Amino acid sequence: MMKITICACSSRTFIDRAAVAKVAAAAQEAGMEVKVVSDLCELCENKSKEVQEMADSTIVACHPRAVKSLLAYAGVEGVTTLNLRSLSVEEVIEALGVNKSQMAEGRNMQVDKWQEQLEAMPRKLGEDAWYPTLDKDVCAECGKCLEFCPFGVYEMVEERIRVVHPQNCKNNCPACARTCPASAIIFPKYDRSPINGGEERQESAIRLDSKELYAKTLREKLASRKIKLVTE
Numbered sequence: 001m002m003k004i005t006i007c008a009c010s011s012r013t014f015i016d017r018a019a020v021a022k023v024a025a026a027a028q029e030a031g032m033e034v035k036v037v038s039d040l041c042e043l044c045e046n047k048s049k050e051v052q053e054m055a056d057s058t059i060v061a062c063h064p065r066a067v068k069s070l071l072a073y074a075g076v077e078g079v080t081t082l083n084l085r086s087l088s089v090e091e092v093i094e095a096l097g098v099n100k101s102q103m104a105e106g107r108n109m110q111v112d113k114w115q116e117q118l119e120a121m122p123r124k125l126g127e128d129a130w131y132p133t134l135d136k137d138v139c140a141e142c143g144k145c146l147e148f149c150p151f152g153v154y155e156m157v158e159e160r161i162r163v164v165h166p167q168n169c170k171n172n173c174p175a176c177a178r179t180c181p182a183s184a185i186i187f188p189k190y191d192r193s194p195i196n197g198g199e200e201r202q203e204s205a206i207r208l209d210s211k212e213l214y215a216k217t218l219r220e221k222l223a224s225r226k227i228k229l230v231t232e
Helices: 017-029 040-045 049-056 064-073 089-095 107-119 144-148 175-179 210-231
Strands: 003-007 033-037 058-061 081-083 154-157 160-163
Touching: 003 017, 017 033, 017 089, 017 107, 033 107, 040 049, 040 064, 058 064, 064 081, 144 154, 144 175
Parallel strands: 003 033, 003 058, 058 081
Antiparallel strands: 154 160
8 A cells, every 4th residue: 555644734834724734635536545745844853753763654744855855864764755845636636546536425424524533633833843954965064053053953973074963053044055066065945046946046145254154143142042031
């Protein structure tokens, strides 16, 4: 039986919940084993056992390069992925091999059930899993991200750059990705390419000087620390 895992990205709006429900219902109706997870980024950050169980399934989530780097961080390689962030529901269903002419009339009822499940998933607005992953196919191990990051997210391990402390990353800050000359740093939940793992270069026009970025990020870190000290 073909297994499908769909990321709902429940704390963000990049993936439409209605689309997730329709794909889940179609795959289930076609006899596939379907699982919808709230946040693939969170599962990979925690290197959850659930991620290991995805090794023999098709992952329906966001940009393939982002999903590949996320799974690699969690120790899973070679998984087939489909991009629900840019493909239509019909395109994803077709890619799964579902014959639309054989869809049963009860599909709408299944869609409603999946939508109920999606609505019940937690939304961690501003506190959901946010951290960089590395595309090792293009990373030059130059260390610029390690030098730049004031939060200690990166470390050099056996002469290779690694994301070691993902929980230290500041939510919604993709600054280190703009310092990478190879565009190897991916933030799956960012809104523009190539930082989010997409193929377009929507971000190239606003690449900023690394010293300016570092100074801004450090100021924000110090301000955040000051607020924390005052409130404690």
